[in-house]
Amino acid sequence: MGRLVVVGISDQQVAAPPDNLITYALGSCVGICLHDNLSRVSGLAHILLPESFVDSDRKEVYKFANTAIEELVRSMERKGCARIHLTAKIAGGANMFVTSGMSIGERNVDMVKKELRRLNIRLKAEDTGANYGRTVEFNTSDGSMTIKTAGKGHKVL
Amino acid sequence: MENFNNLNEIQLSVISEIGNIGAGNAATSLASILADRVMMSVPELQIIDVSDMATILGGPENELAGILVNMKEDVQGMLLFLLDKEFVCMLINVLMDEDIKGFGDISELDMSAIMEIGNILAGSYISAISMMTNLNIGLSTPQIAIDMAGAILSYPAAQFGSMGDKLLFIEEDFLSGESKIKSHLLIMPELKSLQLIMESLGVC
Numbered sequence: 001m002g003r004l005v006v007v008g009i010s011d012q013q014v015a016a017p018p019d020n021l022i023t024y025a026l027g028s029c030v031g032i033c034l035h036d037n038l039s040r041v042s043g044l045a046h047i048l049l050p051e052s053f054v055d056s057d058r059k060e061v062y063k064f065a066n067t068a069i070e071e072l073v074r075s076m077e078r079k080g081c082a083r084i085h086l087t088a089k090i091a092g093g094a095n096m097f098v099t100s101g102m103s104i105g106e107r108n109v110d111m112v113k114k115e116l117r118r119l120n121i122r123l124k125a126e127d128t129g130a131n132y133g134r135t136v137e138f139n140t141s142d143g144s145m146t147i148k149t150a151g152k153g154h155k156v157l
Numbered sequence: 158m159e160n161f162n163n164l165n166e167i168q169l170s171v172i173s174e175i176g177n178i179g180a181g182n183a184a185t186s187l188a189s190i191l192a193d194r195v196m197m198s199v200p201e202l203q204i205i206d207v208s209d210m211a212t213i214l215g216g217p218e219n220e221l222a223g224i225l226v227n228m229k230e231d232v233q234g235m236l237l238f239l240l241d242k243e244f245v246c247m248l249i250n251v252l253m254d255e256d257i258k259g260f261g262d263i264s265e266l267d268m269s270a271i272m273e274i275g276n277i278l279a280g281s282y283i284s285a286i287s288m289m290t291n292l293n294i295g296l297s298t299p300q301i302a303i304d305m306a307g308a309i310l311s312y313p314a315a316q317f318g319s320m321g322d323k324l325l326f327i328e329e330d331f332l333s334g335e336s337k338i339k340s341h342l343l344i345m346p347e348l349k350s351l352q353l354i355m356e357s358l359g360v361c
Contacts, residue, residue, distance in 0.1 A: 008208060024307050025305035048311070048315055096308060097225045134308070150220050150304050
């Protein structure tokens, strides 16, 4: 039996079979699952905000979409991934409370997609937006992403 | 004062006192609505890390009702009440004369009752701050989200992510008959507003 590697808020982890990845209760945050179909090395990042405005210290790199994804790719490359094999699945970016203008959740999703395009990583599936929280579990063996919600059912992408 | 991480002792005790008076007001108004069936303990102020917050609330996936109220005019910021399933059910059962057991049983009408409770609780705290500081503080219409604790907390975490990772947080026990229910309140004034409150009270 593999371990279930837990990814916290503003955190990221890399795992390979038999281990799997999980991050709990994404609200406006976005969970980004990257997967290399050949080596099965997978990564999960949990970002809080779209972009950093100040030169932040190393710890803060994981907090923002515009710095976290590239960092995750680098960690995966160190574990033997080829960037060209990477595909992405993303979830989260909900709008938990109504806000005027564009919500943090939407801005997070936009920035994540922009970053994936910049890094030439294909987005294979997403479950984003709406107004409810999501727990994301990523299966490193088959690259499937399972979404669990409170009262809105489960789905596998 | 750059963020909540570096509040001093005096500033902390001022916030604590605001919490005390606010909670007292809240208990009085709740007791009148619920016909004296609810008592409140002395509130406890804590300053904690965003990432520890979910643990205190029973884990990131624990379902809660979050009631969000924005402060406006002289003081900007937000109040977020985090209420347990037991507490919400008790409030609805007493107020609406129902017998619900979980969040799944809550109707639209129940939701508006909970929002009204949020309004009353928020008003109690705000009038405490207004009275002590002579500042004019307005409140937005409350919004409610029933969801996983972690998901609800992502909202304040994102809004205040640039202000450091600490949150001001008040924990209170509500006593109803034999049962004791914990409720939590996050207070998030913008730093400028917190400074203004401190200045109005003669604390620097």
